[in-house]
Amino acid sequence: MEQKELFRQLQHLSTEQRNPASMDIDARSVTDILTIINDEDHRVAEAVRTQIPYIAQAVELTVKAFLNGGRLIYVGAGTSGRVGVVDASECPPTYGVPFDMVQGIIAGGEQAMFRAV
Incomplete structure:
Protein backbone atom coordinates (compact mmCIF):
# COMPACT_ATOMS: atom_id res chain seq x y z
CA MET A 1 0.00 0.00 0.00
CA GLU A 2 1.33 3.41 -0.92
CA GLN A 3 2.05 5.90 1.83
CA LYS A 4 -0.53 8.38 0.51
CA GLU A 5 -3.25 5.72 0.54
CA LEU A 6 -2.31 4.61 4.05
CA PHE A 7 -2.41 8.22 5.27
CA ARG A 8 -5.83 8.71 3.65
CA GLN A 9 -7.19 5.62 5.40
CA LEU A 10 -5.71 6.55 8.77
CA GLN A 11 -7.24 10.03 8.63
CA HIS A 12 -10.71 8.49 8.84
CA LEU A 13 -10.11 6.29 11.89
CA SER A 14 -12.23 7.28 14.87
CA THR A 15 -9.06 7.35 16.98
CA GLU A 16 -7.76 10.18 14.78
CA GLN A 17 -10.87 12.35 15.18
CA ARG A 18 -11.95 14.70 17.93
CA ASN A 19 -14.19 13.05 20.47
CA PRO A 20 -17.65 14.68 20.41
CA ALA A 21 -18.08 13.88 24.12
CA SER A 22 -15.17 16.13 25.06
CA MET A 23 -15.44 18.98 22.53
CA ASP A 24 -16.09 21.55 25.26
CA ILE A 25 -14.20 19.82 28.05
CA ASP A 26 -12.19 22.99 28.76
CA ALA A 27 -15.39 24.83 29.71
CA ARG A 28 -16.86 22.11 31.91
CA SER A 29 -16.83 21.73 35.68
CA VAL A 30 -14.26 19.50 37.34
CA THR A 31 -16.98 16.94 38.10
CA ASP A 32 -18.13 16.96 34.47
CA ILE A 33 -14.55 16.56 33.24
CA LEU A 34 -13.93 13.60 35.52
CA THR A 35 -17.22 12.01 34.49
CA ILE A 36 -16.39 12.41 30.80
CA ILE A 37 -12.96 10.86 31.30
CA ASN A 38 -14.41 8.00 33.35
CA ASP A 39 -17.12 7.33 30.76
CA GLU A 40 -14.54 7.23 27.98
CA ASP A 41 -12.30 4.92 30.04
CA HIS A 42 -15.22 2.48 30.27
CA ARG A 43 -15.62 2.60 26.49
CA VAL A 44 -11.97 1.61 26.10
CA ALA A 45 -12.45 -1.50 28.25
CA GLU A 46 -15.54 -2.47 26.27
CA ALA A 47 -13.70 -2.01 22.97
CA VAL A 48 -10.75 -4.09 24.18
CA ARG A 49 -13.12 -6.89 25.21
CA THR A 50 -14.34 -7.20 21.60
CA GLN A 51 -10.75 -7.68 20.44
CA ILE A 52 -9.62 -10.29 23.00
CA PRO A 53 -9.38 -13.14 20.45
CA TYR A 54 -7.02 -11.04 18.30
CA ILE A 55 -5.03 -9.85 21.31
CA ALA A 56 -4.68 -13.48 22.42
CA GLN A 57 -3.28 -14.39 18.99
CA ALA A 58 -0.74 -11.57 19.25
CA VAL A 59 0.30 -12.69 22.75
CA GLU A 60 0.63 -16.32 21.63
CA LEU A 61 2.83 -15.28 18.69
CA THR A 62 4.95 -13.12 20.99
CA VAL A 63 5.43 -15.99 23.46
CA LYS A 64 6.38 -18.29 20.59
CA ALA A 65 8.91 -15.71 19.39
CA PHE A 66 10.36 -15.40 22.91
CA LEU A 67 10.72 -19.19 23.16
CA ASN A 68 12.66 -19.13 19.90
CA GLY A 69 15.01 -16.35 21.01
CA GLY A 70 12.95 -13.50 19.59
Missing part, protein backbone atom coordinates in the same frame (compact mmCIF):
# COMPACT_ATOMS: atom_id res chain seq x y z
CA ARG A 71 12.30 -10.08 21.05
CA LEU A 72 9.44 -7.63 21.46
CA ILE A 73 10.24 -4.16 20.18
CA TYR A 74 7.91 -1.22 20.76
CA VAL A 75 8.27 1.62 18.26
CA GLY A 76 6.36 4.86 18.65
CA ALA A 77 6.34 8.62 18.58
CA GLY A 78 5.22 11.01 21.29
CA THR A 79 3.19 9.49 24.09
CA SER A 80 2.93 6.06 22.45
CA GLY A 81 6.72 5.95 22.15
CA ARG A 82 7.13 6.95 25.80
CA VAL A 83 4.69 4.25 26.93
CA GLY A 84 6.61 1.64 24.93
CA VAL A 85 9.94 2.68 26.42
CA VAL A 86 8.52 2.69 29.96
CA ASP A 87 6.91 -0.75 29.52
CA ALA A 88 10.13 -2.18 28.05
CA SER A 89 12.17 -0.78 30.94
CA GLU A 90 9.84 -2.41 33.47
CA CYS A 91 10.10 -5.93 32.02
CA PRO A 92 13.57 -6.91 33.35
CA PRO A 93 12.95 -6.00 37.01
CA THR A 94 9.32 -7.14 37.00
CA TYR A 95 9.64 -10.41 35.07
CA GLY A 96 13.36 -11.15 35.34
CA VAL A 97 13.86 -11.18 31.57
CA PRO A 98 17.05 -10.07 29.82
CA PHE A 99 17.31 -6.34 29.13
CA ASP A 100 17.38 -6.87 25.36
CA MET A 101 14.28 -9.12 25.24
CA VAL A 102 11.80 -6.22 25.29
CA GLN A 103 12.95 -2.91 23.87
CA GLY A 104 11.37 0.47 23.32
CA ILE A 105 12.28 2.87 20.55
CA ILE A 106 10.94 6.41 20.51
CA ALA A 107 11.08 8.73 17.52
CA GLY A 108 13.41 11.60 18.34
CA GLY A 109 15.65 9.46 20.53
CA GLU A 110 16.35 9.75 24.23
CA GLN A 111 15.64 13.49 24.39
CA ALA A 112 12.07 12.83 23.19
CA MET A 113 11.36 10.92 26.41
CA PHE A 114 11.44 14.14 28.39
CA ARG A 115 10.54 16.84 25.89
CA ALA A 116 8.45 17.01 22.74
CA VAL A 117 10.74 17.29 19.73
